[in-house]
Amino acid sequence: MKRSAVAAAVVVALAAVVFLLAAARPGQGAVTCADVDADLRPCVGYVTGKEAAPPAECCAGVKSIRAMPSGTAERRLACECVKQAAARYKGLDTDAIRDLPAACGSQLPFPLRLDFDCSTYVYNRALYIYWVRENLTVLMWIYATISEELLDLVLRQSVMAFGVWSHIQSIFSGNKPSRVVHLEAELYGLCQGDLTIVAYCHKLQSLATAFADTF
Structure with missing residues (x-):
């Protein structure tokens, strides 16, 4: 891999760490289901199988939810709001819902599963920091083992190792x-x-x- 490609990969990986750690800081303001609903409304086409990829407005909404207050109670409420919003739509693709955060490169603190019990969520900053470190390790491994041509295609797709891996998989599957x-x-x-x-x-x-x- 050329030095320029290595440098770009390192910059993206460090930016991922900064982004993920920043997301762990407590946000400001109260969580409301109206805000969550507005954030996720642009995602309906994707999670119902009508769109192949989540639009920019959808991913912006996912990132907005991630930036909401990070306390346990607030995130449990946000989780319940997501499930309530999903209940209003028919024909949802559970796989698309589950993979939405990764597709947008912005992992949520709770899993997007309609059967997930939001009351079981507990915010653990130490565990989150550990996960950030492990995500970076996998991300750098992916960057170091793929070809330079493939690296150019996936370098800025996601700060999540799973999102990058999924994008690589879609390239070869297609x-x-x-x-x-x-x-x-x-x-x-x-x-x-x-x-x-x-x-x-x-x-x-x-x-x-x-x-x-x-x-």
Whole structure:
């Protein structure tokens, strides 16, 4: 990886830490269900399967909810408000709801699951700081192990390791037909040549694994 790419990855990762730690600080003002409802209304198309990705207004709303007061009681209320807002809509995609924070690059302090008991949420700053550190570790590992071309595509997609990984997955999932054609051509053209039998078998195993990943 080129030095410029490494520098950009480090800057983004540090920005992620700053953003996530800032989100852990107590916010100002009271939480209201009206505010939560207004924040999530632009997300309806995405969580009902009508839109392939959450629009900018939706992600802005998710980040707004994240910036709400960080006390246990306030976040329990915000959690209940989210569930109440969701109950007003039919045909919700539970997977899209669960993945919404990651898709927006702004993880919420409580899981977005309609069956989640909001009363069980307890804010633990020490645990959150630990999670921030672990998220950074995984994020840097992803940045360090993918190609520079792929890094350019995902570098500023999310400050969440899960969000970056999901974006990488979507890139390859959306490219399956052409990838299969490429792998077939490589398999048909493969010959041992100067390769040892071990290296040749290893190459066949790599192609078999790549084929399995397309299904």
